[in-house]
Amino acid sequence: MTQIATMSESEFEDRFLITGPRAIAFTLAALAREATPFSVHFGGELFVTRLLDASPEDGCLYFDYSGVERLNKRLLGEGRCSFAGSPNGIQVQFAVDRVSETVFQGGRAFSAPLPARILRLQRRESFRIATPRGRPFPFFGRLAExxxxxxxxxxxxxxxxxxxxxxxxxxxxxxxxxxxxHFHLAEEAHELYCNATIRHLTEQExxxxxxxxxxxxxxxxxxxxDQNRIQRYIAHVERERKEMGV
Structure with a gap:
């Protein structure tokens, strides 16, 4: 059984989640200084941005505008969005509930309330499981054409x-x-959506x-x-296998 699979919800939160306005603002401000690129995901769209600053005083996160005006307008209309980046190989993700247009250091920018929490997950902690053979589920993706x-x-x-x-x-x-x-986990109706990059192709007999x-x-x-959903699914499958002695 994997280490994450044995963790309680509170243990998982203590280890991998950053909470509290000042800690969150400090973390995001440091990522802004490092100019770490983040993808912004909203309503089936995305663009790459960089964080500009985060302030615990006004409770706001500031990030750069997209070069595509259509995406800027779509984001303002959607409001809720999620951010994903990998500074120094560590996955960092968070979500905000609304986005506004603002001016930052003389240029157009977005502002949003600080997220309630930040997920930090190192690659070595991204445990992988084989899906149950009796409960397969499909995966759908759009090719370049x-x-x-x-x-x-x-x-x-x-x-x-x-x-x-x-x-x-x-x-x-x-x-x-x-x-x-998009795909959904076995026995769940909720669809998970993302873009993905092919890392390896291996032919087997x-x-x-x-x-x-x-x-x-x-x-x-x-x-x-959705990452949290996958973590819970992994823990569920591991518990089932342990109970069955697999």
Whole structure:
């Protein structure tokens, strides 16, 4: 059983979540000074931004405008959005409930209330499990040319997902992005949405002698709430396996 799977909800929060306005503002201000890039995810759209500052006094986070005006207007209309970045290989994610237009140091910018919490998860803590064979679930993603690709999920972590397929779409390659991906965990109706990048393609021989492909994808912008869902799913599967003696 993995370490995260044995943690209680409070233990998980103590270890991986930053809470409290001053601690959150300090963390975000440090990331702003480092010019760490973050993807902003909202309403099925995203763009890359950088944090400008975070203030515990006014309770606000400031971040840069997109170069695409359509996305700026869409974000202001949506309000709620989530941020994802990987400073020094550590996944950092948080969400805000509303976004406003402002001016920061003479330039157009966005402001938002400080998030209620920040998730920090190192890659070595992104445990991966094989999905139960009796409860497989599909994964859907859009290829570069827009075609919808469906495949079966083989393994899963909060950092990415492993697929198993009998054949690959033409010209699929490491480094290619899949857009508007979505899947749901077994026995859950809630869909998880993100974009993903192909990290590896591995050809294998199945027991029956036919060839299979394993495809490893890294999530780019999976919201923090959905990462928490995956953590709970992993813990649930691990507990079931322990009870069954698997």
């Amino acid at each position: 827009g075609a919808l690709w469906e495949s079966s999920v083989h393994d899963l972590s909060v950092a990415g997902i492993g697929l198993q397929v009998g054949s690959l779409p033409e010209a699929l390659a490491v480094g290619e992005r899949l857009w508007r991906c 199945a027991r029956a002698g036919n060839r299979l492909w394993r495809v490893g994808l890294a999530f780019e912008d999976l919201p923090m709430n």
